[in-house]
Amino acid sequence: MQNPDKFTKEKNLTPIILAMKDLKELYEAVITGDAVTARSITEEALSGETDPLSLVSEHLTPAMDEIGRRFEASECFVPELLLSARAMKGAMELIQPRLLESGVELLGRVIVATVKGDLHDIGKNLVAAVLEGGGFEVIDMGVNVEPEKIVETIKEKDVQIVVLSALLTTTMPAMKTSIEAIEAAGVRDKVTILVGGAPVTQRFADEIGADGYSDSAVGAVAVARKAVGA
Ligand code: B12
Structure with missing residues (x-):
């Protein structure tokens, strides 16, 4: 089998793989309530090609769903929950204006x-x-x-x-x-x-x-x- 690193380099896939890795870290940052990291990854993603809506639907919402599940299973408690909510809110503050910009005309x-x-x-x-x-x-x-x-x-x-x-x-x-x-x-x-x-x-x-x-x-x-x- 071809060396995966070589394959990645030849096909110029490195940025995509890095982007996916970073976005997985966004999910983790919300789960762990790390608002600083959540914000900086979001900022970086938005400065590239990442679709702002996909940040919400594929990373932030699943992270909140998971922390909600843990809370229900008593695997975490209110303080952790609030830290996660704060991390998500910080990321949303950056995403919201971008979502607005991408909106075409006002529908109602x-x-x-x-x-x-x-x-x-x-x-x-x-x-x-x-x-x-x-x-x-x-x-x-x-x-x-x-x-x-x-x-x-x-x-x-x-x-x-x-x-x-x-x-x-x-x-x-x-x-x-x-x-x-x-x-x-x-x-x-x-x-x-x-x-x-x-x-x-x-x-x-x-x-x-x-x-x-x-x-x-x-x-x-x-x-x-x-x-x-x-
Ligand atoms: C975070 C949280 C809190 C936080 C809220 C922080 C905040 N700023 O919102 C805090 C700690 C303050 C809290 C307090 C309480 N909570 Co609470 N909380 C949760 C938790 C863990 C997650 C909720 C959440 O944010 N989910 C993530 C979001 C993204 O999901 P969502 O709201 O469902 O929204 C999605 C969809 O439903 C949809 N959607 C939402 N709204 C709408 C509207 C429309 C029109 C549409 C189309 C779609 C849509 O879109 C969203 C994204 O996809 C849930 C457990 C859980 N797993 O749901 C318990 C939970 C809701 N809480 C619960 C309870 C009991 C309470 C308290 C009474 C606890 C207490 N004893 O004090 C208080 C009530 C305070 C009050 N009066 O409201 C219970 C409710 C049980 C029940 N049968 O009613 C739950 C289910 C936990 C549990 N299993 O015991 N909570």
Whole structure:
């Protein structure tokens, strides 16, 4: 068999292999909560040919999924989790403007909110970033958002899509309450409502009268684009 190093050199594959190695390190940096390394690898990747969206979907999100799995298995605890979230956030701060730049034309205005009672925002932030990259104007309302605030913003800002996120089974009913408040305010026909977050399913989305669901941030863009006919 040919010497792999020689083969790599001859075919000029070194940069690709190095890039893959570095990006594996990005995954590791988020897992270990090493914000400095996560940021510097992201910076380097963005200065090359790397697609910003692939950094999110192939490295950062899988890393958060893995740390989430470890947390559930009691293999790590809240401090580790928060360090990972911070490392991911630092990388996202660099990626977000690039996602924005790559967006073509504005497809519509979207509200993104974690529902009342729920403070989880990592998934919601990812969805917001990827929607922005996908060509939407995003109004991020933050976490623990009251249904009345959502209604107010729909009315004031001429919003077309409402994205609701929940991570707790105990806050999933707040998605239904939010939809009911939108209905009661007479603005239900104005907006497409998408729901998501780890415990949410298509079945639940149908039950509460949401218009769309996806289990991923990238999927959220596809559903949102379909909603505006793009
Ligand atoms: C990180 C985390 C925390 C962090 C949150 C930090 C932050 N800034 O968000 C901290 C430590 C603060 C926390 C607190 C709590 N947490 Co917590 N947390 C998690 C953990 C480990 C990961 C969540 C996460 O960020 N995942 C990564 C992101 C990227 O995934 P995601 O949010 O699902 O989003 C993806 C998709 O779902 C989708 N998506 C998300 N939103 C939307 C919306 C739309 C419209 C669409 C289309 C798609 C979409 O896109 C994203 C990217 O692909 C989960 C366990 C797990 N494995 O999920 C527990 C978990 C959610 N937490 C849990 C609990 C119980 C709590 C606490 C009550 C703990 C406590 N006793 O205090 C508190 C609640 C605080 C509150 N009121 O909200 C439980 C919930 C159990 C349940 N049945 O409800 C879990 C499942 C852990 C467990 N197994 O016990 N938590």
